[in-house]
Amino acid sequence: MTKPDEHKEGIGGMINPRRYGIERVAYLLMRLSGLGLLAYFIGHIYETSSILKGQVGWNEFLELTQTNTGHAILAIVIAMCVFHTVNGIRVMLGHGGVGVGKPARPDYPYIPASQNVRHKMGIYSAIILAAIAMMYGLAVMLGE
Amino acid sequence: MAQTTSLAENMSSSQSITLRIARYNPEHDSTKTFMEFQIQYEKWTTVLEAILDVKKHFDHSVAVRYSCRQATCGSCGMIINGKPRLACFTKISELNSNIITVEPMNNFPIIRDLAVKFERLFDTHHKVKPYLIRDDTEISTNTKEFLQSPEELEQYIQFSNCIKCGLCNSACPTMATDSSFVGPQALAQAYRYVADSRDKGKDDRLKILDDSHGIWRCHFAGSCSQVCPKGVDPAMGIQLLRGYMLGFRS
Numbered sequence: 417m418t419k420p421d422e423h424k425e426g427i428g429g430m431i432n433p434r435r436y437g438i439e440r441v442a443y444l445l446m447r448l449s450g451l452g453l454l455a456y457f458i459g460h461i462y463e464t465s466s467i468l469k470g471q472v473g474w475n476e477f478l479e480l481t482q483t484n485t486g487h488a489i490l491a492i493v494i495a496m497c498v499f500h501t502v503n504g505i506r507v508m509l510g511h512g513g514v515g516v517g518k519p520a521r522p523d524y525p526y527i528p529a530s531q532n533v534r535h536k537m538g539i540y541s542a543i544i545l546a547a548i549a550m551m552y553g554l555a556v557m558l559g560e
Numbered sequence: 561m562a563q564t565t566s567l568a569e570n571m572s573s574s575q576s577i578t579l580r581i582a583r584y585n586p587e588h589d590s591t592k593t594f595m596e597f598q599i600q601y602e603k604w605t606t607v608l609e610a611i612l613d614v615k616k617h618f619d620h621s622v623a624v625r626y627s628c629r630q631a632t633c634g635s636c637g638m639i640i641n642g643k644p645r646l647a648c649f650t651k652i653s654e655l656n657s658n659i660i661t662v663e664p665m666n667n668f669p670i671i672r673d674l675a676v677k678f679e680r681l682f683d684t685h686h687k688v689k690p691y692l693i694r695d696d697t698e699i700s701t702n703t704k705e706f707l708q709s710p711e712e713l714e715q716y717i718q719f720s721n722c723i724k725c726g727l728c729n730s731a732c733p734t735m736a737t738d739s740s741f742v743g744p745q746a747l748a749q750a751y752r753y754v755a756d757s758r759d760k761g762k763d764d765r766l767k768i769l770d771d772s773h774g775i776w777r778c779h780f781a782g783s784c785s786q787v788c789p790k791g792v793d794p795a796m797g798i799q800l801l802r803g804y805m806l807g808f809r810s
Contacts, residue, residue: 425666425736435643436731436783443733443781510780513803519718522791530796531782
C-alpha cells in the first residue's frame, strides 16, 4: 500500500511501458498475460462446472466457445499462455542470475550488462512465438 | 507563466529552449504547477546550470538540491523529460527537445519543488548492513590488511560506484506502488557486500532480504539499470544476489 504524501507514481507509472525500452514492455505484458490467464482459469472452472447440468447444459455452454467472440478469446488466451511461458522461463533464469552478465568495472557510457542481447532476444522470441501460436490457433479453430 | 532570460545574450552560438519547472510546496499547495522560462543554452549547458540560471535571474525561490555538479554527490536527481536523471550530468543539447520539463523524482516524498526527502533511501541502505562484517579486524598490530585478488575485486567494484542518488528507486515499477519494498539501491548494495571476499555477513543480509517486501518483490524489469548514472547495474546485482538465495551461487 502507498501513503498519500509519498509521491508514488502508482499503478499508472508501474504500467507505463514507454520510457524504459522493451524490458518494461515485457514487464507489462507479463502482468497483463498473468491476469488474463487467471481470469481464463476462473472462467474455465465455471465453464467445466456446467457439466453438472448434464450433457445438454454442457453442450449449450460449449456452443458459446464456437462463436467468433469465443474464437477470438481463445486465440488471445493461446497468445497469453505462450508469451507468459516463454518470457517466464527467461525471467526465471534471470532471477537465478543466469544470463545477466558478469560484474566488471564499468566504462562510460555505462550500458547495463543485465539488459543484454540474450534477454532482448528472449523477449522478442516470446512475442513472436505468441503471435505465431495465436495465428495457428485461429487457423485451427476456423478450419483453415 | 512565461518569462524570458538574457543570461546568454553575450554568447554567440547559443540557442533557446523552454524550461518547465514543477512547483509544489506540500505545506500549502494541493497540486503541482509548472512555471516556464525561456533559457539560452550552449551545447555544453547542463539542466542543472539552466535551473541555477533561473534561480539567479528570475526566481530564487525555486527549490533544488545540488552540490558537486559532476555526478559524484548524487544530490540533483530529478525527472527530466519523463525519465529520472542527474541534472548536472544531463546536457540540454542531448535531450533533443525544445521543451525541457523538470519534476521531482517519483517515489520520494517532496520537500519543495525539485527537492525530495532521502530518509527512506538511507534507512533501507542501512537496513542491509552496508559495511564489512567479520569477527576480526585489519586495524590491529602486527597484521596486514585483508588481501584481495583483482578477480575478487571485480566481483563487487562495479556496485561500489553507487552514489545514492535514488534514480533507480525512482524508475522502479515496484517502488511505484509498494511503500515497503526495500528498493533496487539497497538490494544492489547488499550484493556489493555479499560478493566481497572479505565479508562474512552473507547469511545476515540474506535473512533481512528474504521477505515479501524484500528481494522477492523485484521482477527484473531492469529500469533501475537503465537510469543509473554510474554504471552500477542494480538489476544484475539483484539477480546475482537472488542466485545465492535460490542456490544457483554459493
